[in-house]
Amino acid sequence: ESAPVPASPAARKMARTRGVDLAEIEPTGKDGQVVVDDVKAAAPTQDAGGGQTAEEDIFGPVKRRRMSSIRAATAKAMARSWQEIPQVVHEDEADITELELWRRRQGDDAPTMTPIVAKAAAVVLRDHPRFNAMLDTETDEIVLKQYRNINLAVATDRGLVTPVVRGVDDKSVRELAREMEELSEKAREKKLEKSDISSGTFTITNIGGIGGRGLAPLINPPQTAILGLARARAEPVATGELGECAIPETRMMLPLVVAFDHRVIDGADAARFTNDLVALLADPVSLAMTT
Structure with missing residues (x-):
């Protein structure tokens, strides 16, 4: 079984939320660690029609509603x-x-x-x-x-x-x-x-x-x-x-x-x-x- 991919807790949570495989991300963090910016680059934030921004995902669950x-x-x-x-x-x-x-x-x-x-x-x-x-x-x-x-x-x-x-x-x-x-x-x-x-x-x-x-x-x-x-x-x-x-x-x-x-x-x-x-x-x- 392969070893877990080194990643910061915030990056790991974001990747899980966005359905991104950490193993497929090119790490840029210290000692080869995947950081938040790496996850962002791998899975750009979706537009206002759906999804959540990285910052919102980090701090907790959110809901988005399109303006009337x-x-x-x-x-x-x-x-x-x-x-x-x-x-x-x-x-x-x-x-x-x-x-x-x-x-x-x-x-x-x-x-x-x-x-x-x-x-x-x-x-x-x-x-x-x-x-x-x-x-x-x-x-x-x-x-x-x-x-x-x-x-x-x-x-x-x-x-x-x-x-x-x-x-x-x-x-x-x-x-x-x-x-x-x-x-x-x-x-x-x-x-x-x-x-x-x-x-x-x-x-x-x-x-x-x-x-x-x-x-x-x-x-x-x-x-x-x-x-x-x-x-x-x-x-x-x-x-x-x-x-x-x-x-x-x-x-x-x-x-x-x-x-x-x-x-x-x-x-x-x-x-x-x-x-x-x-x-x-x-x-x-x-x-x-x-x-």
Whole structure:
């Protein structure tokens, strides 16, 4: 019976996993020992469609799953966003106490916060057109969109999709709520068409239903900004001017985060944008009167 082939423990394990005969491998290790690199050379790592990398095999069992087409497309878009766009995040909070009281009075018919914020954001975008734009790097021009179509981030079992609601500033909150629900249902049932995901000018992502105090969303290229919403919370807020006896009040506060393309938008612009959005969300009567 022939003697065992000298090999490192890791090389021996890898060869066993890959079904490689150690006796057929040309050793390069010390004293004629087969090492991991020798096994790699004898049996190159399989592609992403199956198999495991050598490093994964060494440390323990793993599973590989091919990305869905949606997640793969999202991965490419997010990589492009991160690599090409200098992104800055600006955070604020909106006092939505009166808005939440109004919502609760609607009972089972109450719209969620997403269509309400979408309506407010679309109105504010009229006065802040650089947030509703794209940058043409070929001509060094900022393309200001004269319409406000908002992408809504929807999580599905295949990945994140962003269907579009068109003409948001011209629709009522209840119209937006119905349309968003229909689009979300189509997304979950894999029935979205190309027209459902094209022509967006601004994106909103809302993780409030899941949790979290904040987020740093990535811009949806070629757009110049994205608005993120976290979970609203009842918190004590001191009221009154400095020097007076401030009395804490319990207010419902909604965290807002806007990520913007710093090539097109400055920090002061972002502060003004969120200031206007916060003011509108704090005044449901004014919001209801916007068209």
